[in-house]
Amino acid sequence: xxxxxxxxxxxxxxxxxxxxxxxxxxxxxxxxxxxxxxxxxxxxxxxxxxxxxxxxxxxxxxxxxxxxxxxxxxxxxxxxxxxxxxxxxxxxxxxxxxxxxxxxxxxxxxxxxxxxxxxxxxxxxxxxxxxxxxxxxxxxxxxxxxxxxxxxxxxxxxxxxxxxxxxxxxxxxxxxxxxxxxxxxxxxxxxxxxxxxxxxxxxxxxxxxxxxxxxxxxxxxxxxxxxxxxxxxxxxxxxxxxxxxxxxxxxxxxxxxxxxxxxxxxxxxxxxxxxxxxxxxxxxxxxxxxxxxxxxxxxxxxxxxxxxxxxxxxxxxxxxxxxxxxxxxxxxxxxxxxxxxx
Amino acid sequence: xxxxxxxxxxxxxxxxxxxxxxxxxxxxxxxxxxxxxxxxxxxxxxxxxxxxxxxxxxxxxxxxxxxxxxxxxxxxxxxxxxxxxxxxxxxxxxxxxxxxxxxxxxxxxxxxxxxxxxxxxxxxxxxxxxxxxxxxxxxxxxxxxxxxxxxxxxxxxxxxxxxxxxxxxxxxxxxxxxxxxxxxxxxxxxxxxxxxxxxxxxxxxxxxxxxxxxxxxxxxxxxxxxxxxxxxxxxxxxxxxxxxxxxxxxxxxxxxxxxxxxxxxxxxxxxxxxxxxxxxxxxxxxxxxxxxxxxxxxxxxxxxxxxxxxxxxxxxxxxxxxxxxxxxxxxxxxxxxxxxxxxxxxxxxxxxxxxxxxxxxxxxxxxxxxxxxxxxxxxxxxxxxxxxxxxxxxxxxxxxxxxxxxxxxxxxx
Numbered sequence: 233x234x235x236x237x238x239x240x241x242x243x244x245x246x247x248x249x250x251x252x253x254x255x256x257x258x259x260x261x262x263x264x265x266x267x268x269x270x271x272x273x274x275x276x277x278x279x280x281x282x283x284x285x286x287x288x289x290x291x292x293x294x295x296x297x298x299x300x301x302x303x304x305x306x307x308x309x310x311x312x313x314x315x316x317x318x319x320x321x322x323x324x325x326x327x328x329x330x331x332x333x334x335x336x337x338x339x340x341x342x343x344x345x346x347x348x349x350x351x352x353x354x355x356x357x358x359x360x361x362x363x364x365x366x367x368x369x370x371x372x373x374x375x376x377x378x379x380x381x382x383x384x385x386x387x388x389x390x391x392x393x394x395x396x397x398x399x400x401x402x403x404x405x406x407x408x409x410x411x412x413x414x415x416x417x418x419x420x421x422x423x424x425x426x427x428x429x430x431x432x433x434x435x436x437x438x439x440x441x442x443x444x445x446x447x448x449x450x451x452x453x454x455x456x457x458x459x460x461x462x463x464x465x466x467x468x469x470x471x472x473x474x475x476x477x478x479x480x481x482x483x484x485x486x487x488x489x490x491x492x493x494x495x496x497x498x499x500x501x502x503x504x505x506x507x508x509x510x511x512x513x514x515x516x517x518x519x520x521x522x523x524x525x526x527x528x529x530x531x532x533x534x535x536x537x538x539x540x541x542x543x544x545x546x547x548x549x550x551x552x553x554x555x556x557x558x559x560x561x562x563x564x565x566x567x568x569x570x571x572x573x574x
Numbered sequence: 575x576x577x578x579x580x581x582x583x584x585x586x587x588x589x590x591x592x593x594x595x596x597x598x599x600x601x602x603x604x605x606x607x608x609x610x611x612x613x614x615x616x617x618x619x620x621x622x623x624x625x626x627x628x629x630x631x632x633x634x635x636x637x638x639x640x641x642x643x644x645x646x647x648x649x650x651x652x653x654x655x656x657x658x659x660x661x662x663x664x665x666x667x668x669x670x671x672x673x674x675x676x677x678x679x680x681x682x683x684x685x686x687x688x689x690x691x692x693x694x695x696x697x698x699x700x701x702x703x704x705x706x707x708x709x710x711x712x713x714x715x716x717x718x719x720x721x722x723x724x725x726x727x728x729x730x731x732x733x734x735x736x737x738x739x740x741x742x743x744x745x746x747x748x749x750x751x752x753x754x755x756x757x758x759x760x761x762x763x764x765x766x767x768x769x770x771x772x773x774x775x776x777x778x779x780x781x782x783x784x785x786x787x788x789x790x791x792x793x794x795x796x797x798x799x800x801x802x803x804x805x806x807x808x809x810x811x812x813x814x815x816x817x818x819x820x821x822x823x824x825x826x827x828x829x830x831x832x833x834x835x836x837x838x839x840x841x842x843x844x845x846x847x848x849x850x851x852x853x854x855x856x857x858x859x860x861x862x863x864x865x866x867x868x869x870x871x872x873x874x875x876x877x878x879x880x881x882x883x884x885x886x887x888x889x890x891x892x893x894x895x896x897x898x899x900x901x902x903x904x905x906x907x908x909x910x911x912x913x914x915x916x917x918x919x920x921x922x923x924x925x926x927x928x929x930x931x932x933x934x935x936x937x938x939x940x941x942x943x944x945x946x947x948x949x950x951x952x953x954x955x956x957x958x959x960x961x962x963x964x965x966x967x968x969x970x971x972x973x974x975x976x977x978x979x980x981x982x983x984x985x986x987x
Contacts, residue, residue: 273664277657380776381747383981389748389776390652390678393685483682487651524661527610527647533619535647536611 263416272408276480278524280412282516283419284476289500289512290422291469297506298430299462300442301357304494305368308375309349309467310474311489315379315386316341317395317478324394327387334398342471349467350460357459372494380486391485395478406479415476419513422469426509429465438462503546505555514554518546601640602901604892605662607673607683608698608885612649613778614676614802616831617881621675621698623871624882628889631867636893637901644668650675650777652682659683663693669903670694670896670910672889675881677702677721677750687711692906694914696892699884701825702749703756703979706933707964713907715914715932717891718884719851720964721750722757722979724825726938727959728849729761732822736847738794740768741822744785744808745799747774747981754799754824756979760966763986769797770987779804782811789819799824805832806839813842825850828943830879833951843951846943852883852923853939853955854946864922876950887921887934894919925961935963 267275288306295301320340322331332340356367379386397406405414429435438458441448445455478484487493496519504515522542526535550557606625609618622645634641644666646658655674662668671693674683680700687695688711697705697716701724706716732738741762745751751774759769770793773785785808789796796819800808805827821842826832828848832839854877856862864886868878878886895913896903903910918927924937937960941953965973977983 271665273661277660277664377776388981390681393652393682481653481656482685483652483656485652485678487649487653490651524665527645531645533610 260420263420267409267412275408275412278517278520280415280476280480282520283415283513284473284480285497285500285520286513286516287419287422287469287473287476288497289504289516290426290509291466291473292497292501293504293506293509293512294426294429294466294469295462296501298435298438298442299459300360301353301459301462302361302365302498303352303356303368303466304365304491304498305349305352305372305375306466306470306497307489307494308372309345309352309470310477311375311379311484312348313341313345313471313474314478314484314488315392316344317475318392318484319385321395323392325387325390325392327383327392328385329392334400338475341475342468345471345474346464346467349470350464353460353463353467354456357456357463369491369494372489373491376486376490379489386486389486391483391488393483395482395484397479406482411480418472418476422472423509423513426469430509434458434461499543503543503553505553507552508555511553511555518554519543600638601642602636602896602903603642603644603666603668603670604889605646605659605666605668605671605673606643606885606889607646607648607655607658607662607671607675609650609675609679610645610647612651612654613804614650617802617826617879618647618675619873620831620875620879621881621885623868623874624878624884624886625672625698625889626871627864627868627878627882628886628893630870631890632893632897636896637899639901641893646673648674648676648679650679652678655679656682656686659686663690668693669907670696670892672696672885672892673698673700675699675885676748677705677753678748680705681749684711684714687714694903694907694910696888696914697884698888699881700750701753703753703964704749706931708978710931710933713911715888715891715911715928717888717917717926717928717934719934719936719938719962721753721825722760722966723934723936723962723964724850724880724938725754725757725761726849726962726966727761727940727957728822728847729758729763729767730765731847731849731940731956732758732795733762733765733767736795736820736822738767738820738822740770740790740793741795741797742771742773742789742793743769743797743799744773744775744789745797745824746777746779746801746804748777749979751799751824752979752981755797756984757966758797758799758822758824759984759986760976763984768986772981774981775800775804775808777804780807782808783815786812786815786817789817793819795820795822797822797824798827801826801829802831806835806837809839809842810837813838821846823848823943825880828941828953829881830854830875830877831881833943833953834875840945840951843943844945847941847956848943848953849938849940849959850880850953851936851938852878852880852953853941854952855944855954856923856939857955858922858924860920861922876946876948877952883923887923887926890921891917891919891926924958929963931964933964935961938962 292306295303319328320330320332321337323329356364403410441455449455500515500519501512505511522539526538530538608621646662648654648658675698677700684705695714701721703720823846898913899909926934926936940957944954946952
């Protein structure tokens with residue numbers, strides 16, 4: 233599950249430590265050993281949940297950072313996967329629930345999410361900047377209200393409850409430790425995939441299209457197809473996150489895919505920073521910690537104000553998010569160590 | 575590389591759980607879950623006032639231990655309620671939890687309660703029928719009554735005394751208003767009334783013009799079961815659209831949370847009959863004492879809303895039971911739950927006891943909105959319906975045959 237195994241066999245002739253970076257190795261070891269020190273609550277409600285939202289924000293980072301397409305519909309795509317799990321698998325809401333085994337349900341759910349993401353991309357890809365934001369916001373809002381008022385498929389406001397994570401190999405995958413490793417595995421895989429993808433031919437082409445679509449078109453690249461394919465890939469990530477989200481909550485309702493959640497995803501991506509795939513995960517941890525513990529700091533009346541102020545402060549100090557903040561501090565630290573020399 | 579190492583370290587230290595200090599022996603932690611965000615914020619804050627009134631009555635102690643209230647916030651969606659409940663139980667380590675406020679939240683928290691048999695859950699004001707009627711949880715208690723019970727007497731009163739034969743309903747689209755409409759129609763249809771049109775609107779709806787246009791012209795009255803901002807928005811827009819049909823109010827529609835809102839609603843609301851677990855002009859000394867105690871809470875309404883009342887009753891029951899067991903929940907709350915099941919006590923609104931599903935049997939008040947001497951709108955007590963049980967006095971097997979409440983059940987067009 234860790235990053236080490238991913239790159240181990242890939243580059244035999246080069247020093248593997250140099251190739252993947254010491255930071256990654258330390259991070260991987262720390263995350264694998266994390267359950268030894270963490271309580272169940274921190275394992276699932278904070279770490280697991282952060283990684284699910286991290287992957288969701290990563291799918292947005294892929295679109296926005298490499299493709300220049302800012303989307304508010306990522307939670308909608310995840311929601312499609314989540315609802316698909318509820319409908320194709322089993323639930324206790326007495327509506328639909330085909331009871332298929334998880335190994336059929338999950339691929340179906342992720343495929344449904346990826347295809348809908350590609351569709352959303354295909355609709356919005358002709359727009360740019362704020363118009364992409366508007367069109368995806370419209371899609372997210374429309375889906376939310378449709379889910380809320382449709383009873384045949386989405387079961388209205390109450391949605392679906394009683395959805396269980398699968399039990400196989402004698403492990404209940406919703407137990408804190410297995411679920412944590414499941415989230416960690418997905419997060420590590422998605423992170424590695426995006427990092428690898430960004431250096432692949434497709435990733436380079438996508439970034440070139442972001443920087444100058446006209447020139448790329450003139451060079452003979454099919455700009456729309458590349459963008460729609462990026463949406464498809466982002467849909468796979470969001471869909472996988474959606475499957476974990478529904479296993480995590482055990483339920484899905486329109487509240488899961490509301491506009492406020494869509495904005496949370498955007499905040500996570502922006503807070504973390506859109507320049508590197510680690511950004512969404514850093515952002516997710518900050519946002520989830522704030523949302524969970526702000527109420528203990530300032531009480532029930534004003535905790536949302538505190539959350540807002542902290543986010544405002546981060547964006548005000550560093551428009552590039554926490555990653556950008558780090559990028560600014562680093563040169564100072566480096567100079568400090570130079571000065572400290574004899 | 576250096577950068578990443580530091581980043582990794584920062585992440586690791588940030589994610590390491592500080593081991594939470596367990597509650598000391600001389601304090602007892604009680605979780606309080608209410609809607610401190612979203613469309614029902616005002617309601618949640620009044621619920622908190624009610625709960626704190628009960629805590630203040632015992633000077634913040636129970637069985638010689640100090641009470642520590644840990645608050646959790648939800649936004650009326652079931653997901654947020656479960657998330658907040660999980661944080662209170664799994665992180666803050668509460669063994670007793672009072673809440674949640676809204677109907678679908680109650681259903682979700684009941685499901686969560688089944689996975690935590692050692693924790694005792696006492697309802698806030700969530701009033702969906704199936705939280706306790708069908709498939710209940712052994713450790714979920716409701717000392718406040720459900721939405722159908724709250725309607726006791728209203729259907730008959732509307733048909734016989736007010737003379738309404740045809741009524742349209744407008745209600746929010748989730749389990750609590752379904753339960754309210756069920757409670758109203760159970761009596762109204764039995765008395766011979768008809769409900770030709772039922773409109774269900776999403777929570778937080780802003781524009782009611784299409785709903786107002788869809789109300790048939792020839793109805794005698796409109797039954798409105800909307801809460802908080804939704805009720806104010808509907809009533810304002812209905813008035814602006816020139817609507818003149820008299821209203822019948824759901825329990826939270828003509829509650830203090832709506833009656834105290836500013837604007838021209840006064841003329842529309844005056845004379846609206848309703849029913850619920852409280853009546854503002856109740857003359858009983860116990861109620862008056864409760865109102866005085868409630869008013870000491872910061873930001874209190876002129877009269878406690880049913881949320882303040884519901885949270886008060888449930889918190890009071892919790893404290894009484896905790897007192898009986900000497901504040902001891904070290905046995906996984908077994909003794910506490912036994913004490914709760916047997917508990918029967920006098921609330922500001924009369925005697926409350928539990929049935930076999932741990933749902934309250936209590937008095938219900940039939941009311942009508944009037945203007946008080948100081949210009950505030952109040953719910954005037956018309957009649958007390960004594961000791962209403964969850965099956966509304968119908969034998970249980972017969973009641974269960976009516977089916978689970980939903981948008982289409984019951985029906986009498």
